[in-house]
Amino acid sequence: MTDVGRHPRIKLLTLSEVVDVKGYVGNFDIKIIKRAKFVDESACTSCGECAMVCPVVRPDEFNIGLASRRAIYSPFPQAVPSSYLINIKECLGHNPAVCSKCVDVCDKKCINFHMSDEEIALRVGTIIVATGLKPYDPTELDEYGYTRFENVLTSLEFERLVNAGGPSRGELVRPTDMGHPKSVGFIQCVGSRSSRKGGRYCSNTCCMNTIKSTLVLKEHYPDMDVKVFYIDIRAFGKGFEELYARSRRLGVQFIRGLPGSVEETADKGLRVAVENSAHATLEFHELDMLVLAQGMQPAPSTQRLQEMMGLQLTPDGFYLEAHPKLQPVDAATRGVFYAGCAEGPKDIKESVTQASAAAVRAIRLMHKGEITTEPITAEVIAENCTSCGICAQVCPYNAITVEKKNKQPASVNSAACAGCGTCAAECLFDAISMNHYTDQQILGQVDAMLETAPESKIVVFACNWCSYAGADYAGVSRLQYPANAHLVRVMCSGRVDEKFIWDGLRRGAPVVLVSGCHIGDCHYINANHWTEKRVTRIRKKMSKMGIRSERLQLEWISAAEGIRFANKMEEMEKIRRTVSREEIEETIELLRNI
Amino acid sequence: MTTQSVTQKSGGSGSDPRIGVYVCHCGLNIAQSVNCRQVAENAAAADGVILSKDIPYACSEPGQHQIKQDILDNRLNRVVIASCSPRLHEPTFKQMVQSVGLNPYMMEMANLREQCSWVHMNDVDNATRKAETLVDMAIARARHLEPLTEDILPLTKKTLVIGGGIAGIQAALDLADCGYDVTLVEKQPSIGGIMARLDKTFPTMDCSI
Ligand SMILES: Cc1cc2nc3c(=O)[nH]c(=O)nc-3n(C[C@H](O)[C@H](O)[C@H](O)COP(=O)(O)OP(=O)(O)OC[C@H]3O[C@@H](n4cnc5c(N)ncnc54)[C@H](O)[C@@H]3O)c2cc1C
Ligand code: SF4
Ligand code: SF4
Ligand code: SF4
Numbered sequence: 001m002t003d004v005g006r007h008p009r010i011k012l013l014t015l016s017e018v019v020d021v022k023g024y025v026g027n028f029d030i031k032i033i034k035r036a037k038f039v040d041e042s043a044c045t046s047c048g049e050c051a052m053v054c055p056v057v058r059p060d061e062f063n064i065g066l067a068s069r070r071a072i073y074s075p076f077p078q079a080v081p082s083s084y085l086i087n088i089k090e091c092l093g094h095n096p097a098v099c100s101k102c103v104d105v106c107d108k109k110c111i112n113f114h115m116s117d118e119e120i121a122l123r124v125g126t127i128i129v130a131t132g133l134k135p136y137d138p139t140e141l142d143e144y145g146y147t148r149f150e151n152v153l154t155s156l157e158f159e160r161l162v163n164a165g166g167p168s169r170g171e172l173v174r175p176t177d178m179g180h181p182k183s184v185g186f187i188q189c190v191g192s193r194s195s196r197k198g199g200r201y202c203s204n205t206c207c208m209n210t211i212k213s214t215l216v217l218k219e220h221y222p223d224m225d226v227k228v229f230y231i232d233i234r235a236f237g238k239g240f241e242e243l244y245a246r247s248r249r250l251g252v253q254f255i256r257g258l259p260g261s262v263e264e265t266a267d268k269g270l271r272v273a274v275e276n277s278a279h280a281t282l283e284f285h286e287l288d289m290l291v292l293a294q295g296m297q298p299a300p301s302t303q304r305l306q307e308m309m310g311l312q313l314t315p316d317g318f319y320l321e322a323h324p325k326l327q328p329v330d331a332a333t334r335g336v337f338y339a340g341c342a343e344g345p346k347d348i349k350e351s352v353t354q355a356s357a358a359a360v361r362a363i364r365l366m367h368k369g370e371i372t373t374e375p376i377t378a379e380v381i382a383e384n385c386t387s388c389g390i391c392a393q394v395c396p397y398n399a400i401t402v403e404k405k406n407k408q409p410a411s412v413n414s415a416a417c418a419g420c421g422t423c424a425a426e427c428l429f430d431a432i433s434m435n436h437y438t439d440q441q442i443l444g445q446v447d448a449m450l451e452t453a454p455e456s457k458i459v460v461f462a463c464n465w466c467s468y469a470g471a472d473y474a475g476v477s478r479l480q481y482p483a484n485a486h487l488v489r490v491m492c493s494g495r496v497d498e499k500f501i502w503d504g505l506r507r508g509a510p511v512v513l514v515s516g517c518h519i520g521d522c523h524y525i526n527a528n529h530w531t532e533k534r535v536t537r538i539r540k541k542m543s544k545m546g547i548r549s550e551r552l553q554l555e556w557i558s559a560a561e562g563i564r565f566a567n568k569m570e571e572m573e574k575i576r577r578t579v580s581r582e583e584i585e586e587t588i589e590l591l592r593n594i
Numbered sequence: 595m596t597t598q599s600v601t602q603k604s605g606g607s608g609s610d611p612r613i614g615v616y617v618c619h620c621g622l623n624i625a626q627s628v629n630c631r632q633v634a635e636n637a638a639a640a641d642g643v644i645l646s647k648d649i650p651y652a653c654s655e656p657g658q659h660q661i662k663q664d665i666l667d668n669r670l671n672r673v674v675i676a677s678c679s680p681r682l683h684e685p686t687f688k689q690m691v692q693s694v695g696l697n698p699y700m701m702e703m704a705n706l707r708e709q710c711s712w713v714h715m716n717d718v719d720n721a722t723r724k725a726e727t728l729v730d731m732a733i734a735r736a737r738h739l740e741p742l743t744e745d746i747l748p749l750t751k752k753t754l755v756i757g758g759g760i761a762g763i764q765a766a767l768d769l770a771d772c773g774y775d776v777t778l779v780e781k782q783p784s785i786g787g788i789m790a791r792l793d794k795t796f797p798t799m800d801c802s803i
Contacts, residue, residue, distance in 0.1 A: 001786055004763055004778065009770035011777045018756055018779055026749035032779055062791065079784035122777060125750040130762035132787050156791060163793035170793070212796040239797040301781070305756065340761025348760055348795060355764035362753050362765075363772055371749045375699070375742035415747060436699060441738045448734035449727055457727075464681075472679045475708030483720035486727060487709055489680070566713070 005080040013120065014081060017301070021127070021308045024416040025335030026371040028127060032120040037085035039072070040110035044083040046074055050102035050111065056090050060167075063160050066175075067167035072102050072111075077165060086111070125371075126335050126362040127309070129319060130355065131299040133341035136191030136198050138292050144187060145262045150175045151270060152262065152290045154190075155209055162216055172217070174289055176268040181288030183225035184217060185272060186210045187259060192295030193231065201316050203295030204345035207234045210293050211247050218250040226252045227285060229259055229274055237347070255283070262290065296345040309336055310398055312525060318344045329358040332525050333397070334418070337361050376419035376436045376491060378412045384431035385409035391423035391432060394494075396525035420524035421495030425534065437495055442488060446504050449486050454508030455584055458485040458572045461500065463493045463528075466517035466558050473562035481569035484576075492516065494527030501538055501552060506591040510579035511551050511572050515565075518556040528556075547587050550575060611642035611737045614670040615729065616661060618652040618677035620707055627711040629722045633676065636726045640733045644668050652677050653686055662694045671696065672736045676704035676729045697741035704732040754779065759787025 004010055013034050020031035056071035071090040074082060092099040093113075103111045135156050138146040146152050151174050153161070164170035174181050188206060191198030207230070214226050233254065235244040248254065256278040263271045265286065272285045298317040306313055310333050312320035319338050322330040329337050337358035340351035365371070378391075378400070387407045392400040399416035400423060402408070410431065412423075424432040430439070449457060462468040468489050474481065490496060493516025504512050514535055522528040532554065539549035553572065557565050617634040619625035630648040638646035645668060651657045652675050664670060673696070675687050680703040688698035706725050714721040751774055755766045758780030766776045778785070793801055 001763065001790070003767055004758070004785060007767065007770045009773070009775050010766050011775070012758075012780070012785070013777060014758070014780045014785065015783050016779050017781050018754070026747055028754070030754055030777075032777075037783070075782065075784040076786075076790065078786075078790070080786070081784065085783050122752075122754070123750050124752040124754040124777065126753045128753060128755045128762070128765045130755060130757035130759060130765060132757050132759040132761065135788070156788075159792055163791070165793070208796045212794060212799065215799065216794055237797065243797060243799075299757070339765050340757070340759055342757065342761070348789060349797075351759070351761040352764045355761040356768050359765045359768035359772075362769060363774065366749060366751050366753075366774065369749055369751060371747050373745040373747065375744055414745060435740075435742055438738065438740075441735050444734035444738050445731040448731045451730070452727075469681060472681055472705075472708040475679070475712040478712055478715065480715060481713055483710075483714040483717055483724045486724065486731070487705070488731070 001078065001080045012081065015085070016120075018305065018308070023123075024413065025333075025365070026125050026415070028124050028335065030122050030124060032122070034118040034120055036088070036115040036117050037083065038088060038091075038111060038113060038115050039084045039086060040108075040112065041081050041083040043108050043110040045108060046082040046084060047107075048074070048084070049105045049107070050084060053101040053105050055099065055101070056092060058087070058090055063167045064154075064157050066157060066160055125366045126337065128337045128339055128355075128358050128362060129305060129309075129311070129331070129342050130339040130358075131301055131305065131342045133296040133345065134299050136203075136294040136297050138190050138294060140197055141190065141292075143261050144190070144259070144290070144292055145264065145270075146292060149262070149264045149268075149270060149290075151181075151268055151288065152292065154292050154294045155206065155213070156294065158213060158291045162213070172220070174268070180221070181224070183227070183287045184289045184291065185227045185229065185270070185285060185287040186213065186291045186293055188228065188230040188293045189258065190292040190294050191297070198295055199297065199316055201345070202234060204234075205347045206293040206295060208237070208240055208243070208347065210291075211235070211243050213291070214247045214252045215243065215250070218247070218252065222250075225287075227287065228252060228254045229257060229272070230254060231256070231258060237349075255285075296341060299342065302342070309333055311336065314344075316344075318342065329354055329361055335365060371415075373415050374419060376434075377414045377417040378419070378421070378423050379433045379435060380410045380412055381431050381433055382409040384429045386429055386431070388428070390426050390428070394422050394426045394530050396420065396422070396527050418524055420492035420527040421490065422492065422524070422527045422530050425495055425497040426530060434495060437490055439497065439499070442490070442497075442500055443503055445488050446500060447507060449488075450504065450507040450509055455510055455579075455581055456484050457509060458482070458569065458576055459504045459509045459512045460485055460487045460572075461490055461493065461496045461512075461514045462487045462557075463516040463523070464489055464491050465523040466521065466556075467493070467515035467565065469559035470515075470557040470561045470565040473559060474565045475562075477562045479562055479566040481566040482573040485569045485572065492522070492524045492527050493531040494524060496531060496534070498534060498538055502591055502594065505547070505551070505587050508584050508588060510576045510584060511553065513553045513555060513568065513572055515555045515557050515568070518558055521558060545590050547590060548579075548583070551579060609671060611672055612644045612668065612670050613640075613642045613672045613674060613733060613736055614661070614664050614668065615643055615646035615674045615733065616652050616676065617646070617648040617725075617729065618657075618675065618706070619648060619650050620677060620711075621651065624677070624706050624711040627715050627718055627721045628706060628725045629718065632722055633706075633725045633729055637674075637729045637733060640730060642672075642737055643733060644670060653683050658690045662690060665691065665694050665696060671700060672739055673701045674704065674729065674732045674736050675701065676706045676725070676732065678707040679705050679709070697743075699742040700736075700739050702732045702736040702739060704728040751775070752777070757787070758782075758785030760789045762787075
């Protein structure tokens, strides 16, 4: 921690928050609000004279209210920066008549009641999001009595109590009588793995954190009765099983089953009712203290930052990486990376590993000092543009601006454009041309495919990242499928324009398949949502016109799904066989004039 | 619904297409189920194709050398390589054409291995017919290719790290130690996050910070 404070290349802004992010990879423009501390950070020597005279006593948040502090305080003894600060809402005021005691005792004259919040603007090339976690608040889980019984603690409160630097100097004491508990119970999965309250996911560290706590207890108090109520113990990491075994060896009891209720006894002890699923019996356990192994939730600011930077979230509310396997620290927004629990619950080792990975990914992008942008981007043909704004609405990267009011044609920020082609496919006025995947280039391929014996062909549009790769995988696996399937590669299924389908059908194609990444896996955030909508729309139009909509298919095929690809080709061939020459002739006739 | 009729006019390079087509055997990988010579002969007849050849290994040193020499000798302005998946060798062939002065976006591939010979192994007639169509499609696309250039923009060699827990701290230190300026923004009055509150931590059971 102190290395950060000292490092000449690190500018540390505490009590600060990012309020705005503009721009794109290579050049993000950031706005930060640095809140006033009312103490000059660089001058303060943390002597602590001020706090000694401050008359205001408040619960100390760092110790989760288990200790107290003054209105002027240092966050905690090893804090970086170590400077004191004033909570101005608690302060009695700088009117000498009212208080100002701290000002009088500070030799260095660092206290200044007129300090105000500072707005800082800066430009950076890359951003690492490491906003961490919020420990689950068990208030809503009333059956465990967290708010009703004083001797029910969260794991973080317990951490402070057994911490040598904590409010009780590491002595475990019961909040009600300050005596040593003779028995302590831990309840696992509090706020995790539940469809009712908290998250559905496993919080990943609480099993091991509890095991650690049992070892700490057994080390200090070998005779203490220690019990753990759990669903199953997840000790999957390096060295973890060993700690679990040691805990059992030391006599810690692991009871399979989560308590149904907790009651307080006359001496402020806790009576826990649990169905022991290992023995199928209902048991009651009397304990002096109970610790709730609270799970992890996304940091409160997650959604705000997500909106600011156009990031993606998982259904659990943590940040979603660009690819869960191959790009685990990249955001889909180029130039943004994730580290630590912001991306999902994890322990310290994994957080550190991910942080180093994120740093290297950022360096990899920056080290040349310049950024090359892929030329596969959208270009607006201004004279065709009606300023309708559809393109701006569909672009997953907010790369297009259209000034609808003053009828300015659309303009594409080519550095932000990722090249999915959705805008070009959705524009009704042919006002967007997609570099390297122009209408002409793609229609040229379709027409060449259907030039001879079109009735025998299966037309397949496949996205580069998933379905085209899935077809390759079918090849690598030597899966055999009908030889009349022909692929047209596009970067994203979002590029498949309505007119490509009509053109194919008009030229005699019996069947057409549009394929892309599964929903949620799209390489271009969510461009395939538009694919899905578009295909549904075209199929409706086909039905209306009297063309069997079955002849247009949509399938999500991942890069690993060679079998799915091959099976789909068999299915397409089956459908193709149901399409007669007459039916094709009729379709060509129907489409002649559009 | 608007449709463009596809006219076969020259690409953006200002001159008429002069296309070279190479049908790769990939040893026997392609050649065992596709008649490569026949595919090459068929392609020779297409509009804009100046020369069309079958070739044992397009990606090999002698293969690349031959293609580069042909580009220079015949003033080819587009190349079609019918071989393996572009997901494998597109960068190789892009570099190859670039080394003799052709824009890398003027090269097009037809996937005759992963998407033809390997998936229609006992069907030489149909596999060959499909290969011919795939090459025709690639030629049609090649006619309309336009040279493109990557944009180079200046970049700010600085990083913003949001959050000063152990993850933010580690990322900031790694970056700073590599010579990059870092701004570390922390919402609380001190950095440290959850870890600053822990004494002993698993799996080492030693103190945290
Ligand atoms: C009770 C408990 C015990 C644990 N015990 C262990 C253990 O023994 N061993 C182990 O390996 N792991 C343990 N863990 C897990 C460990 O705490 C985490 O892996 C680690 O803290 C993750 O670090 P982080 O930097 O991602 O997040 P955090 O520690 O949460 O840090 C995030 C930081 O970002 C700041 N922040 C949040 N939002 C913003 C914003 N918008 N702007 C600016 N700053 C922001 C926060 O104030 C915080 O300082 C435990 C966790 C808990 C809850
Ligand atoms: S780590 Fe253990 S206690 Fe935490 S949610 Fe997962 S299973 Fe439950
Ligand atoms: S969708 Fe087309 S017409 Fe509408 S604003 Fe965009 S480019 Fe212009
Ligand atoms: S191609 Fe995709 S990313 Fe680029 S501007 Fe169009 S919709 Fe946006």
